[in-house]
Amino acid sequence: MSSLGSLRCNPFISWFFFFIYLEGFGVELTSGECDCKKIHSGEISCGERLSDQIYLNLIGGRYSCFRLLNGTHEIGCGSAEEGNEGVVVYADNADELINLITGLDFADRIIMAFDIFLLNERIIRVLKDNRVHGVLLLRNDSTIIDQKRLNIGFSEDAFCPNEQFDLSGECKNWWNERGALVPAGFRFINWKKPIFVIENLTEIDIIRNFCYEAFNKKNLKGAVLCSARMKHFMRAAGNAEICLQRQKLFYGFSDSSISLCDPLGDKNLFATVPAFMKKFRPKILILSARMDSFSSFTEAAVGEVSALTSLISLLAVAKTIANHSSDFEAVAQRNGRAVIFSFFHGESLGYIGSSATVNDIIKGEFPLDIRLTDIDSFIEVQQLDGSEPTFNAHIDFKAYDTPGNKQKVQILLDAAWSSLKQRESRNGRGSKITVQRKTPLPPSSYQSFLKGKRDIAGFVLRPFGQQYIYNRINSLEDQNAFKNGTAKLRNQVIAAASAVMGAVAGFLAGGNETETDLFNQYDIDELYVSVLLDCFLKYPDWHTCDFFKSITKGDSQFEHHSKETYISVGRNNYSLIRVLMTMLIVNVLGSKNAVNVSDRGQCEDLNKHNKIYHYTWQYDPEDEKFTCYRNSLYTTAAESPAFKLDGYDMHSGVYSTWVESVWTTKQLELFLTVHPCLTRDITVFLSGFIFFIISLIIMELIYLGNKEAIEPMTSILDSDCNHPSPL
Template sequence: MSNFLLIFTVFFLCSKVYCERTKEKIYVDITSSGRSPCFRRLNGTHQIGCTSDPKGNVGVVHYVNTSSDIDWLLEKGPHKPYAVLLSARYFNMGTVKRLQASGKVNGIMVIQVAGKEDKYPPAEAFSPDKSCPNQGYGLYSGNEDYEGCSKAVWNPVGQGLMFQDLSIPIFILTQEKDVDFIIEKCYKKFNERDSAGKARDYPLCAVQLKDRMDGAKDSETCTRRTNHQLNLNPDRYCDALGDQNVYATVKDITNEETRENKSVIVVAARMDSFSMFEDHYPSADNHVSGIVALLAVAEAIGKVKDKIRDSNLTKDVMFTFFQGEAFDYIGSGRMVYDMENNLFPSSVTGKYIQKINFRHISHFVEVNQLAYRDEGKVWIHTDPISRPKLPEVDKMVSDLKDIDPSLVEVADMSLPLPPASVQSFLKKADLPAVVVTDHKKEYTNKFYNSRLDLASEIKANCEKGSNKSECYNTVSEQAKNLTQIADMLAKFLYKLATGENSTNDVVVDENTVNHLLYCYLISPNCELFKQSLSKDKADQLADEPYQFYVGVNTQLNNYTALTNQMLMVYLGDRVENVIAKNCTTDTKKQAVYHEQWIQGPLNENGTRNPYCIRGSANFSLAISKAFEIDGYDFKSRQFSTWTESVWQIDAINVRIFLIPSKKFETVTLSIGIVVLVVSMVIVYLINRRVDVLFAPPGPFQEYRTITTSM
């Protein structure tokens, strides 16, 4: 028996030595940098997105480059299940639904190779969002006159693909070499039908698509399972979406002072978007254009802030950036709740700041998408329900138009507001509010909340062949356009805050706008961000853009932190004659002001002169109250209920391999069984005679031989 174990051990060890080599010969892996999965998210009533079987979904590769390729697969394809490789122009609701309903398709791969649009053309228009975004949680939900975008379909290209429970793995492939390999070495070599339309015979090239998601059913069920599971072991099934809002006031009124009613102008933009695929949230027009414009406004107002601070007759301006707005207004909904309950700013982040609530808000100005001007204008949208009650709205519209008549136009006032954060506030109170955006009616952005809302689409990217320094310092046409918009908004806010008609001192710097576009859309590792951070933090900046997806509420989004930092620099004050170790928060003014040591801009000789900055830019929670209220009704639509499914480290994988015919597999299995049975019989017989076959030599060996001969 011991010899049998020895033989088995040797065989096993030899197998381990060569198993990795064998695996490498069988599979070709698509690296993580070349593929991104569609993943599962959940809300109070549904699960949406994609998932695979625990070990992945396997399908024969079929390349779809024309509509006839789809028809052939559905009508004649004999080798199901298939894994379809799709040109981007065919990735839409209609195609996905047809493939899924056929029962022949086990997974989908979508081609998206940046810089190779001639070879792999992108979609001309694509939005995975609904045609009426955030419709269930906005101001007009339940209103018979305006509900469901009955007056204006804002996102007509939106088919709602993001909100489908697809339940098959879907990936985008982003590397040219991977796509070429699948098409040339896999599909064309083994799978492509002949000129007569006849399918190829085995062996066939297949792919295993794995993106296993653990969350299921809805957010309520998933969070309950997670909470129960945490009592037993640390495994989780889903996490609530959420992050932090960013805000800063020009006046810093402590709770020892009085904040007058209707003394705060809120100017806002959103910070997030979504797409169906992990780490692909470019959002150039969707909200980066608004973020950049509003930060440029903050810089311009910061240069004249003393004129606002030093008078009791001026209004305060609160710059606000909301997170989680793409998911039923998480950030604005939470701020509304906090204001209603006298919790904003919170006691943690604003212990000594005077509270701000609805009675303090005098005006609300929101900037939305700004990069694609409809008819060469920016458009002012107002709420038809509250506007007739508030004459201040007409005054806001008139003042905006007067500042730059060639730029500003008013949208049809009978139309409701487009999806915007201010809707969360107007649900609770009538406020003078306007939304400034680039579309007269329907969106001019044909890639709303999608992976295709790219810097190149709004002409804010580097030209081919230009180096980063040239790109950073060359003002693009988009930067000039946004500068004009930001300048108009800055002058309007200054006039609204001070009552002064002269706004000559309020000027937006087009270089700032250009640098901000570069830093947000091209590379965070840019000079503007570097000079606004400490050296340690600047050294950690990535070369590639961070994600604009809100993420889960367990960690701070990188762009949230950077946006807060830019507000700190633009609205803060330089503290003179202070060294690094003394650049600390004054305990008497804790949470009103805080100090940071930043490294400052580069000098001509390549050195920096770091300095201490004091400001009041801060964070507030952008986490839905649905996950904090015991017994909350997840179907009530009072608060956003979005969660993200958890997946394990090894849950994502794409690999290519050849599969033989069923006949070949059967023969191979049969031979294997025969070899196994014969091997077992031989081992059994050897084991029965082991004392004879493997008897050791000894003193009685000679006696045994003699006895046998007799």
Template sequence: MTSKGRLLVNDSSIEEGNKMFIFYVLLPIFFLFSNGYCERTKEKIYVEIKSGGRSPCFRRLNGTHQIGCTSDPKGNVGVVYYVNNTQSDLDWLLNEGPHKPYAVLLNPKDFHMKTVKRLLDSGKVNGIMVIQVPDKEHKYPPAEAFSPDQSCPNQGYGLYSGDATYGDCSKNQWNSVGEGLMFQDIGIPIFVLKEESDVDFIIEKCYKKFNAPSVSGVAREYPLCAVQLKDRMDGAKDSETCTRRTNHQMNLNPDRYCDPLGDQNVYATVKDVTKDMRREEKSVIVVAARMDSFSMFEDNYPSADNHVSGIVALLAVSEAIGKVKDKIRDSNTTKDVMFTFFQGEAFDYIGSGRMVYDMEHNEFPPSDNLQKINLKHISHFVEVNQLAYRDDGKIWIHTDPLSRPKIPEVEYMVTGLKDIDPSLIDEVDKDQPLPPASAQSFLKKTQLPTVVITDHRKEYTNKFYNSRLDLASNIKASCPDKTNLTECYDTVSKQASNLTPVANLLAKFLYTLATGDNSTDNVTVDVNTVQHLLFCYLISPNCELFKQSLDKGKADQLADEPYQFYVGVNTQTNNYTALTKQMLLVYLGDHVENATKDTCKGGEWVQGPLNENGTRTNGYCVRGNANLSKAVSKAFEIDDYDFKSRQYSTWAESSWQFNAMNVRVFLIPSKKFETVTLSVGVIMLLVSMVIVYFINSRVEVLFAGARRDYRTIDTNNDNGML
């Protein structure tokens, strides 16, 4: 009942009404959506390919254009199609496949320029997946040769760029299998799949179960299995535009659209020439190797022959020279030897180009405590390149045909190398230009006696140059079972036996070149050092050689899997850069006598090798001249630089958001099914609205029997008092 100014409310009525609403409405909805398991809806719809099992192709930019891959902001969706029998499967897809867009799954042997171009040109393909499961060649046919680099790498920034005689590799195509796929603006997402379980799921439970055409070629009906490939890049157009957009933002939390490629060069001199001392002209021998490579896919940079063979050989040489360094240091007539490892060389000589610039402007080394080195101080330049495969069983000496006739010292260098072991090393034709090498950055600025030592006479013996397939197994340095170190070292030793004579020859040559002494019996490279370095760089950085060369804190952080050999962006130092610097310090540095960890001033404490009982008590303090210098192109530091001038490298890497990359598999229903589902949903919504309206309008009748225990509220009381 009601009366003027008063509202009568029954407490029991409210309580009973709430109970009935919960029982009849909320509980059924709860159980309907939870299904008793509280699983998220998307987890029932999608099967995720986790990050450890896939690697994306991403976008890079230079001064004129963009290359690589990207997807729509929410990802590209395509019906999965597996190309197993290359020609017939491709023909069916391109000519008959009715369910575009497709996401194509390729075997390693089918991922190359011709196939990718056909797929892109068809307009029917929205994404590509490439199988890369190690040690499964019998299951997924491998590529016999593959290089995404160009047939004439780095030509636009090399010594012979624009030369009528030697430009564009007119005398010799170094990378004959190079198709330049890396440098295409592909515009759709491409992922490498690395886990066998993921590949088997997509083939067996997705493609064969739902999508595979019949034997007669009839397409399957819905539902079809599809994949969403998300690989969204933020950078676009070119590095100049992208950098300008990044630098000119006016908000407090600016977005980054791209970052310049770059890292640090590693260098170490045998002599300790401080700022108070004087360097003579033509007094420094530069011996160099490159440290980086690339592939189209993130975190896939094995680079076994590409440059690891050169890094390992040069570090082994540094150890051999370090054992006789006093012979070089203790005389004013000897030449200094500077071991140098360049970063970013795969991208138009970033590292060597930057060192040349710094030398020209008297800014190298960057340390204020050391005497500067410029181009006039360099007497000879020796570079080691790919060394793991041997053309005709030999190592080959390459020289520059433009400067060689003007520099008699080159003949002396060639003769000196050949005299040490003529059965191991020989020279190429004198009119053949240098292969892509860091030495070209120096020769562009000054004429130097220069030799480049490689495993190829003409075209590369490495058929996987700058690719994800330049694997340790290809150079006989793989390790199937890392837990059996004895077996691992026995396997790695095959390549160690191949590299040690080359490193030994180079060490003897450098010693003679620096001292003028031909008595080199005491200059020897340890095959065990080569063996352990190969293991550490190619198989596991968490190795004994690296551990004993670091302090305990850093050693405990070493990873079990190899680090990447990609130069990366200039915001952080590559792990192998830091480790290479440390090995140079240990091999060329001096042990500080009677120093403890607490008194190791001006040096670095390392924990030393294991004792017989498996402990480490032989740590020592080491002091030396191993340092880092910038390997970042000046193009990004010079105001108003002309990005199209080709004076300095202009490569940058696109940024992406933390959730920008994803691969997930799901089923696509037919359009008819989607229409029915939508219609049923709309009908249920309308019916539920009618039911709610009916219940609300009849609430007095439905809950009339529960009225009792009234209380009153005075609606005229402004204070709401009872």
């Protein structure tokens, strides 16, 4: 039996020590069902006192690592069904942590607690040790402000994001080497143990001081040790194919639906300028940005740089076009051209949204009657991180070398550069675009379209060359990155939007410099950019921003969801970023010219007989009332074709096969354990035996000393028993 955490001690003994110790420091222990609701005030006050209970239940933080599965294996975290137990151990630095784990006895079991910013490749390697039964990552917001910590790479993605789905079939450039915690990606480790992130200062204090410091620091083999049980059981195991087959089997043999796992999926968004009229078959420019990010931890994928800043730049472009819609639409229709704003979901986990879109277009299931041959050009914006407004345009050399494509790309780049120069002349800020022809195309939705048609002209616009500058892509830490202000980011976002706006003008004008220069006079709405930056990045929750709160009026679910960009699971789930983007696009690109429409029913009835436009009943912050917007917004399923194609080989690696495990409620409990000790056990046994003998002797002496008084009374009692009362 293990020497650490092997025996739970008697309730009185355990909490006699623990309770007295905590009381001495003014910590109030209460009911075993404590939910620590006064978490931000530093109190844990829940009613009935816990001095006679065994467990101290903690909330365990908002973030807990969860499991994903694909066609070949499983990744992430999970506990045994009854939970994982171990003695709580805390380390201040990396060397102490590594020495502690490597020095454990074979049978020891520990729960390792340490500052989350100590995580690196060395520590991750030792944390995989089977003697580590769980991990508590302590994340104190007050320490995050330290600039040195902000400079530490903390990307949960791999050196080569989406390597399996790369256009070339292999990773030729380590894009994320500066940021990735480990080469294969922290998110893609199969931990086989629970990992929680603890943020509450009271809980951090209890774990570190009142548990580890008080009982475990001096001697991990002491008489009484503070232990923890971490429970976060994942129902899915093996791989996606096994899990889905088991789930289907359960559905067939049971009246109740037992869920084990669900495929990742949500919706893509597409908005066209101009609307696609009948017999209008234009050349198409796709403007793309992804809506999603990911993290190993629940509700942690905020994705400020991974997704949000790029979305803001394209919304700013849409706002400029909307402000001058008649001019743009007239030129587009005259030249037979159109722009499709495309916001894909699930891109960070195998290009789920873009691969589904290409598949829909090929099969004729896309809501617009278009073919891949209609897509003339493609521009994608990525990772605006608040650095200098200098950009790199990454070009796929094979598509670029296709006859005619060099001219197409050059028209886009010249117009983008011209727009930046005009902006620079007005505000004195330097900007530039460097063309990257020799490096491979970075991970992007553009790759999905090139797989479908190899000669689509285009580029990926982002502020880096051969490696990512931002070192927290797809991470728990890709949030609160702009605590010190968004001035530099605002300048960069506006510059990126100006460049894209110039490229749009060049495309719609077909290279006509006169028309292009006319469009370049239209400035990006800087106030609108500022509002979006504040709402997306500044506020702790998106529903506390007045602008977002106003456009989402009538959506009862909005205020109940966290600030997150992770793709949802299943068709009926609610992706907050997608819902928010839908309303923002309708607000920006929608027109308010529907007359005699006074309620939602009348507005939605207009959709029954109209295949060109869509009508949406939504609150208008400008007029402060609900309005029926006419728009050309379309949605498609962002679901991997792997789950739609009959007989698809889940091991082929052609499409994303990620599913998310269903899990049970998370639990974190502290309790005391007794270290097994033969000497102490013998002492306790002998003490009890001696006490028994002494008690027996004393009772015998009492009996002998009062024998004369006791025996007559015994005779009387016997007589009463032999002659009972007639009653």
